[in-house]
Amino acid sequence: MNTMRLTAGTLIDGTGKAPAHNMSVTIRDGRFVSIEPQAPQPERGNEGVIDASTYTVLPGLIDAHTHIHTPGGPTDNYALAQLKGSLGALALETYKHVLVDLSMGYTALRSLSSPAYVDISVRDSIDGGILPGPRLKVAGQGLTATGGHMDKAWWSPDLNVEGRTGVCDGPWACRKAARTQLKWGADVLKINPCVGDYRNLHTPWRQEMTYEEIQPICEEAHWAGKMVAAHTAGGRGITDSLRAGVDTLEHAHWLTDEQLETMVAAGTFYVPTLIVNTRSVEQGGGQRDVSPEAWAWLNKVYEEKWETLRRAKEVGVKIAAGTDAGFVVPHGENALEILELIKGGFTPMEALVAATQTAAECIGMGNEIGSIEVGKRADFVIVNGDVLADPSLLLDRANIMAVYMDGVNVTPSL
Ligand SMILES: [Zn+2]
Known part of the structure; x- marks a missing residue:
């Protein structure tokens, strides 16, 4: 039996409970077995000690929405990055990105689409003990309609790029696409039922998958004990997704009262990914080939997303932190979403609960991780400083003293 004692100057347990001070946490065989106030004269056992008595200890942070194959950031060409290099090279880059996230205290990530099955391969290498890394819940290919959000005409029609996304049309093809992802090991299915529409800002969304297409995907996922995450903007695509039983709504900048009520009743998670929009707006129009119409749309989202968030929180929707890291937002800056919330x-x-306990539930790991x-x-993560007074401490690697998984120090040296 391997026993360790962790002494925490400040302990934030991830449940939302007030922070506790001078705590002693016993870890046995990779799990927390006791959490109590530190005795004034701690008895000397022969177990190892992790001394964080001058630091803050948090549960391992969780990012519920990432794309782990791309670096993100202003110079990243998301479309091209999916095409260049071999899948082997892409897998190595993917591994580098998840280590960057881990180094910032993110011990679990959900990957919501990756070309081919690169995210599945990297997860298997980590879970199989071949490489150290964060816990990954992965989608494999994103499921999308022909010409839809994840099947854009970015390249010449004579180029064959099949296998990069899961294109499917009609109920049976969508059911088969779901079965295919599950066959190759997806933990969660990613669908793209509705997207932003730049043409008319009075209805800034457009549906791309029908209820008849979404429903069999949800059914297959649920039969397999997995969840479905939907890229959404607003409108009937969201209503149809909720009716079909989607488990997590991504982005969803516009939600009606009725949709919010349905989410509360069904326990649907909301992952608003505020930072990807904020960062896009900060980068300014004209950059990253943003058209004037797309720029107007991004600004409309920026003005209106806060109100949707406020209403969702008010009625009690479960809100999880997710960044879209790998798309616009660079890996390692995942804590930006905490500041956005x-x-x-x-x-x-x-905001910390949204990035720990609620995010753990959102990625289907609520019984295992997300709280101390x-x-x-x-x-858990050992942080230098008072993160409740200044959460932006989490953005500076110099403050991340150590990252532990299963009671083992896994801090990557990058
Ligand atoms: Zn995304």
């Missing part, structure tokens, strides 16, 4: 009305503690509670896996 605070900008949108969350307390620092509520007895029985959970000992995934």
